[in-house]
Amino acid sequence: MTDINVQTETDSPRGWTFTVALEDNGKRYDFSVKLSWSDYDHWSHGRVAPERVVQAAFEFLLQREPADMILGEFDCAIIRRYFPEVDSELAKLL
Numbered sequence: 001m002t003d004i005n006v007q008t009e010t011d012s013p014r015g016w017t018f019t020v021a022l023e024d025n026g027k028r029y030d031f032s033v034k035l036s037w038s039d040y041d042h043w044s045h046g047r048v049a050p051e052r053v054v055q056a057a058f059e060f061l062l063q064r065e066p067a068d069m070i071l072g073e074f075d076c077a078i079i080r081r082y083f084p085e086v087d088s089e090l091a092k093l094l
Contacts, residue, residue, distance in 0.1 A: 033073075033075075035075075056093040061079065
């Protein structure tokens, strides 16, 4: 099982930047992840904290690829490029 730990949240000009650590089979992976206000609103409709959307994004990604295949730095919007179903599936994880 993979532990997802959203560690820090920093305001950015169009949203937030988070540091996230994953523990997977004894290995640690660190990430820098951006979440825009528009993606936050689109996915959560303001019902949950932004950090919960980031956690759900990682849950979504880990259902589709191993932790070592996830980019070390990315904007959550890029997930659509690889997995177009993210808009409908992410809401189910929140």
